[in-house]
Amino acid sequence: MDETRTRASEEDLRLVERLRSGDEAAFMSLVERYRPSMLRIARMYVPTPAVAEEVVQDAWLGVLRGLAGFEGRSSLRTWIFRILVNTAKSRGQREARSVPFSSLWAPGEAEDPSVDPGRFRPDDDPRWPGHWAAPPTRWDGVPEDRLLSAETLARIGEAIEALPPNQREVIRLRDVLGWSSAEVRNALDLSETNQRVLLHRARSKVRRALESYLAQEGTG
């Protein structure tokens, strides 16, 4: 199972040891790393940002209280996010949130296609049905320092910000923070298919934003 692939690393175990021994710097470095994602995920389950803030604090307290029993069967971050999600769920229930939790991570109705349909030949095209009419151009000619410029990255950030929350959190965990698919599924209790659909929609939109940005720059 996935569990075996996301076991706690040596680094996780050392970190847990430091937390148990009362090392504030170790705690704050963990907080630094995960708090932004925790806050946004909590926000999906509860009605206000202030409540989400409380959920995150409660979740950290839950993490600390659970430290003694942490056995490393999952990675430290998977474990932390499971505690977060459970804390957020029970708080969300108390706050009588109207949206059922199961729908939070459901990809929802079919969205627009990944690529503007106008860029393909029609399905009844006699020779090349559904093939590119306006194919994308390769980006390997774009200088690396332009791809990695603050402005390009800001565009990517904006595109991610504009996504629906479930797509946004999945692309953040997977592609910004570099979690594996198994870890995200375990931490958020998400099915493999749902995760992949959310990730696909998110990446496709970010690619579109990048494409139109780079095209603009190229002609300007």
Add this chain to the structure above:
Amino acid sequence: MSRPEEMSCKSLVELVTEYLEDALPPAERDRFERHLAGCDGCTAYLEQMRTTIRLTGALSEEQIPDEAREALLRVYRGWRQGR
């Protein structure tokens, strides 16, 4: 040229994440790769998706505000004392 069993560009772009996640059934993966081998547009598309993923990985998470830091530090100190 485009026989029914061949994948169209329009359907290939919807399968890119499944391809990259290695989640396509073998036969589907073969069709995907056969198409790719003969299609510059889809080769460019796949390269753009890979670049998108790489650049997304260059983003950093935002810094946390001081009040929140203080509050969490209090949580930790409270826990440490209470043990």
